[in-house]
Amino acid sequence: MQETIQQMSNQVTEKWNNLTKKQKIQIGIGIVAVIITIIIISILMQPKYKVLFSENIESKTIADVANVLTENNIKYHVINNSTNIEVVEDQYQEALMYTASSGVTENGMTLEQLLNNDMSTTQNELNLKNKEYLKNSLQNTLVKIEGVQEARVELVVPEEKNAYLQSQAESSASIFLTLSKPLTSSQCEGIANYVALSVQNLNTKNIVIIDSTGVTLYSGPEEVGTSLGKQQELKASAENELKQKVINLIGNMYDDVRISPNLILNFDEYQETNENYSSQGDDPSRGVIIQENEVKSSSKNGSTGDIPGTDTNGGDTITYQNEGEATSESRDSQKEITYAPNKQSTIYKKNSGDVDLDKSSLAVNLINNRLYKEEEVQLLGKTWSEFKEENKGQKILDVDETVINSIRNATGIKNVVVNAYENPIFLDQEAYVIDYKDWIPYILVVAVLILIAFVILKFRKQEDVVEVEPELEVEEMLKAVKEQVELEEIEIKENLETKRQIDKFVDEKPEAVANLLRNWLTDEDWE
Template sequence: MPQFLNDYLKNIKEKWSSLSKSQKIMFVVSSSIILLSVIVAIYITTRPHYVTIFSGLDPKEAAEIQNILSDQKIDSKAANGGTTILVRDKDVDRAKMAAAQAGYPKNSSITFEDALKLSSSMTATETDKRRTFIKLKESEIQQALKQMSDYIEDAVVNLSIPEDYTFALKSEAEKPTASVKLTLKKSLSSDQIEGIQRFVAASVEGLLPENVVIIDNKGNYLSDNSSDTTEGLSSKQLQLKIATKNEIEKKIKELLGSYVSSPEDVKVSVNLDMNFDMQKISETKYSPVLEDSGIVVSKKTTKEEAQSTNSSSSGVPGTDTNPTQNAPQYPITSQGGQSTYTKTDETVNYQNNEKKIETIKAPGTINYDKSSIAVVLYRYVTYTQEDFEKSEQAKNMSWAQFKLQNQNNKRSFLTDQKEVETIINLIKSATGIQNVTVEGYEIPTFVDKPQRQIPVDYIYVALAFLLLMVFAASVLIKASRSKSKTVELAGVGPLEISEGKPTAEEILHEAEKRKEPEVEEINVEEFGVSQYEKQIDKLLKEKPEIVAQLLRNWLNEDWE
């Protein structure tokens, strides 16, 4: 072992030996407290911190979300009876995105216990309590509709209750309304839809059935509250037009999402012209018959027979006729000067082939020539304070001035005409609408230099650690200031030693630490032999151990 290490360990042993029993106990306790504090601080600062991302879920839905997070290798925990999901604070964004891509949460609900807890909070205002009540009512209606499991797979209920409805005159107050979206397993009859309307209306005070709107998950309008046929038809036409516009906008956003950061950065405005007139087109086509095919309209057959006596035995008596193509001809025969002939004439009229076509155009067709589309693409350009401070512009202006100068600066990034034409052709091919306009702008965003913030947990740990250090220091100081008494040692002077029965080692150790100026030698002639003897005699009687130790030290020094 190296010499310096031996000296260091020897020094530690000497210091440890110099401590009293109480000081040793205090040192061990203080060291243990400090070590335990460090271990606790390391555990608190390094342990995973979980935060809530979804609450008030159905246990089945919570299990499905946990499976999705597990597939994405995101650590998660369930709490509150399987209705709440927690993930690590660093995985919050990833977890929400993964759940959203899978369509979760389908709908959030709140239990009566949650509502009671929120309402009884000291910080809850009347507005918060009112919103909690509405949320609870929505959850109750949703759960009731889901119990129709043969027809309804899922239900979402939104209530709009005016804030001043309770305090205003009912004739003048704005009426509450409700919207219900159903995911259906089977089609509902009109009686069932009306029953749902009345059930929802009866669940909310002041809500009328005609103010309850019901649609399915495909956007089909299920509740028809209009008694006027024309008004109902107009409402359906408007809904069809809105649904068609939304479908076109969605298609364009998905198509052009790759040109910018996401489909949400594509803004689409569709001016849709639709024809809601019902058209019935009748068409009749005629075609000639082929030879003897077809339907016989009329048929005429004429037959003639004659006999005569004539020396001439040839020829055809009578006038010439224009027989039909199929009329048979018979030669005239003569027998001994007597001649006979027979003529058959047949006329057949056929009906021409006739084809009738009736075309009914359903209302709601798009007039592509009269419709138009305008598309604006937004591309975000990020400026960071760190990059700005490294640029030449930082010499002429501050970061705040740079942001103020460029925050409203929108520049077009579609400067290539070929790129614009490519985008327009894509939209035309996807929608069939030929009148298309496209613009693209860059939107500046600014990222300030991150300010280092100490987490609250770290502050608490630091305070606790500081308090423990202060406590340990106070214990050590108190131990070092333990009661002591003064002992006069000849040739050294007064020594401070701990209270109790001192040992020779303690007295000698204290004497060695004292760096008093050298004691002048006793002048026997000045003080006299009797005085010197008295001092030695007193020391021998009171502290014989010290005298013995001093003699051993002197002998060792002389021997060396």
């Protein structure tokens, strides 16, 4: 193998040395052009990168993010002294998803940092660390709510030396949210309740939530009743639900369904109390005894007694029968009973925000698209511009009564108006457009191949050149023939002289010639 390489190297060196200076320059230029072309193609084919984080973060977090990206086969580069990462632009969304789901990018004070204290840590420092940890914990929780991209929490927690005053002091909080979509009032109220329960002595009336546009989303609990903002939210929610019902019902029958509901919601608060009384048992005058009072009294009158005086009469006393004198007795009884009849109380309270279906209305526009292609219209013998001008307006279509009845039954609204239209769509014939950017790599490759082929052909053509002797004039030809004849005569004379010397040698020394021939024959036999 080494000998083959050495041989090829020698051949290349030999061919290179045989080239002229001009040929060497051409080959050098060709090689440089090939290298430049390869570099340009490599630059054009390199993927574009996008910075993953808007702000620089800690190197330890960068290392965790790099591990997550490596596990999910995402190409990345560490930049800014290991404080940020850039990923391939096509994989940017995937990188965001994986890093967010892994939770490695949650910034702020950790529990380990909170507990890392020593003897020199003061109480104020501990309070500040507790407050910072609580803020970061709330922020990391709020960004997990759907629709919240970023969250910033500021807490004001009064610090009192007296424990009683500390328990009575009220805290406050302000929350700044960057939203990807609007939050409902229920979501804002839930955020306020969560923060209030997480911070000591914090009431929802001392919480304010705003978004990045400066709109106040929450500024304390609402008063009794339904606020105007919540009324609009309830109405929008009811209308969206109604729209979805109609779309689910007839959405597949038409290309486009446009719904415009006008729901009337009654937010009046109404409460009614009814009390019904009835007797118990068969006797309508009787019921359950709830109170009973009875009073009794009696008196009795007897005969006359002894004579008045200070002393009693001794012995038997003489009595006289009086005609008008007699004994009397009286008795009195009173009874009072209070009966309770059956009593039934009914309280009727009307829900606030109910839809008044009789006063509400609904308008539905149904649209079917009709496609017109330029190449098909040209077959009809019309120009494309004239055809579009003639058919640019929408056409009204008939609506089946069953569709209207279906919408009424699905929504409960009787006042329903349904219109149908045919919408023309004109498809122009696509012109063939060449995107030169897509063809640049192929053009460069072809150019390189042509350049290489040109250099190879140029090199081989030089090897195949045969030098042709220039044509001689007549005088030069005659001179050359004369010189050739003279040379042939000299050669003949030399041959004759050699033959004469050989004959003389044979005549003078025949024995030596015989020995020489014998030796020649012997050598041939041996071979």
